[in-house]
Amino acid sequence: MSAAIVARISEEERQHVAVGTYWFSLICDAMEQDGKQVFVDTLTTLTPELLRPPFNDEAREAVGLPKAYYDETLWSDEDRRRIDAVREERKLANPDGSGMAASSPSSPSSALRPIDANMLRQRLAAFLQFEDE
Numbered sequence: 442m443s444a445a446i447v448a449r450i451s452e453e454e455r456q457h458v459a460v461g462t463y464w465f466s467l468i469c470d471a472m473e474q475d476g477k478q479v480f481v482d483t484l485t486t487l488t489p490e491l492l493r494p495p496f497n498d499e500a501r502e503a504v505g506l507p508k509a510y511y512d513e514t515l516w517s518d519e520d521r522r523r524i525d526a527v528r529e530e531r532k533l534a535n536p537d538g539s540g541m542a543a544s545s546p547s548s549p550s551s552a553l554r555p556i557d558a559n560m561l562r563q564r565l566a567a568f569l570q571f572e573d574e
Contacts, residue, residue, distance in 0.1 A: 459504035466505070471567035480510045485524045489531070492524075 469476035484491065498508050509515045513524065 455500060455504050458501070458506055462505040468564055468567050471570065472563065477507070477510055481516060481520050481524075484511075485520070485527055489524045489527045 465480070466476050469479050492511060492513060496508075496511065498512075501511070502508065513521055516524075
């Protein structure tokens with residue numbers, strides 16, 4: 442019974458990642474932005490704690506999520522330094538490690554940014570354009 446539940450969750454997760462990757466790529470292309478760099482920048486800014494190997498590279502590749510997006514060893518030196526700095530700032534802001542420090546008043550680089558309404562409008566317009574096609 443529990444194996445069947447885990448298999449179902451796994452299949453639903455693969456579908457979820459496949460759909461998200463598809464739309465993410467489409468929107469990045471419509472915005473003429475490099476999907477990998479947008480992914481790396483977003484992950485670094487919002488959730489640098491999420492990258493915890495080992496990864497199931499084969500399953501991720503099968504649903505369209507390139508290894509270069511999440512495997513830090515394939516990132517530029519600058520991107521690796523940036524994510525390490527954000528992690529260190531968050532660690533200092535949350536020394537006991539209980540939960541994730543989403544923001545630190547003294548550290549704007551580790552704070553969640555407010556929503557940029559113009560960017561949101563542009564991305565929504567790009568999304569709606571693909572809906573009409």
